[in-house]
Amino acid sequence: PPPKTVHYIAEMKRRGQAITVLTAYDYPTALAHRSADIDICLIGDSLANVGLGHGSTQRLSVPAMVHHIQTVVRGLSSPLLSGEGRPALPLVIADMPFGSFFASVEEGVKNALALIKEGGADGVKIEGGQEIVPLVERLTDFGIPVMAHIGLQPQRAAALSGLTLRGRTAEQAISIVRDARALDRAGCFAGVVECVPNKVAKEISERVGFATIGIGAGPATDGQVLVINDILGDLTGPAHVLAGLGEPTSDHSSNMPLPLPHAETPRPPKFVRNFAAQATGGATLGSIRIAAVRAYVAAVRNRDFPNEDVEGYKIKREELELFR
Numbered sequence: 001p002p003p004k005t006v007h008y009i010a011e012m013k014r015r016g017q018a019i020t021v022l023t024a025y026d027y028p029t030a031l032a033h034r035s036a037d038i039d040i041c042l043i044g045d046s047l048a049n050v051g052l053g054h055g056s057t058q059r060l061s062v063p064a065m066v067h068h069i070q071t072v073v074r075g076l077s078s079p080l081l082s083g084e085g086r087p088a089l090p091l092v093i094a095d096m097p098f099g100s101f102f103a104s105v106e107e108g109v110k111n112a113l114a115l116i117k118e119g120g121a122d123g124v125k126i127e128g129g130q131e132i133v134p135l136v137e138r139l140t141d142f143g144i145p146v147m148a149h150i151g152l153q154p155q156r157a158a159a160l161s162g163l164t165l166r167g168r169t170a171e172q173a174i175s176i177v178r179d180a181r182a183l184d185r186a187g188c189f190a191g192v193v194e195c196v197p198n199k200v201a202k203e204i205s206e207r208v209g210f211a212t213i214g215i216g217a218g219p220a221t222d223g224q225v226l227v228i229n230d231i232l233g234d235l236t237g238p239a240h241v242l243a244g245l246g247e248p249t250s251d252h253s254s255n256m257p258l259p260l261p262h263a264e265t266p267r268p269p270k271f272v273r274n275f276a277a278q279a280t281g282g283a284t285l286g287s288i289r290i291a292a293v294r295a296y297v298a299a300v301r302n303r304d305f306p307n308e309d310v311e312g313y314k315i316k317r318e319e320l321e322l323f324r
């Protein structure tokens, strides 16, 4: 099948088909994306937190982003996935790292081109509102697909003094809708809407032409995005296990304090659903990984591993005798 395009995404919105978006930063995740027929593969700058261990996305460099895009693109087009009946290539979008577009439109263009020409992304995602309109116009005028990112913008965590719900007052909600409309006119093909009340996200989705992709924005957006590690519980899982709390539950109905996406908290934000735990009856990838490493260490220490017959090879007796 032909690769998924911005036109394909627009058609999905027109037909009311939900657009699936998920983050990837590495080769095995890219293989999983492709096998699961994801529509848009996002190399998000959440890479800084969940892949590289930084405290905020502000630390991510353009070369680091390029390096990870290259890895993901290799995974998506891996020969392991060749052959009949394979799902289409997803559209590949990468985040413009913090600061990579602040100095000037020229600087932004140069860095967007690095993500595309060196990395292999199809297009870029940029956090911001009216202030990024000139850059978005410049890029889209030359045919570069741009995804907006409005509502909560984690790159502004320092200025916002944390990551909290946006658009909870009418004034804020109006300003988000205004940003959305400006970015729509500037040519964005899609836009992430992060952490806003459901009704604000619904309003935006009805008032813009681009496909809205929600995260913590309720069910009325044109698509949904989550961070891969959040749906696997491979970071929250370890935090729980290491804190001696056992497995984290997949029940987030309780009223948690407002989301701290991807921070090192033992509990994931309210908008995350742990699909690994749900699909396996409670296990998370993080706890599976820890359990596996612990079991390996124990087996080696006990000399239970490797098993002489099952995991070893034999030499023929006559060869052994010659050898001796």
Ligand code: KIV
Binding pocket: 023, 043, 044, 045, 046, 047, 095, 149, 192, 215, 225, 226, 227
């Ligand atoms: O960086 C990221 O992963 C993102 C998504 C959560 C939308 O921007």
Ligand code: NA
Binding pocket: 044, 045, 046, 095, 154
């Ligand atoms: Na991001």
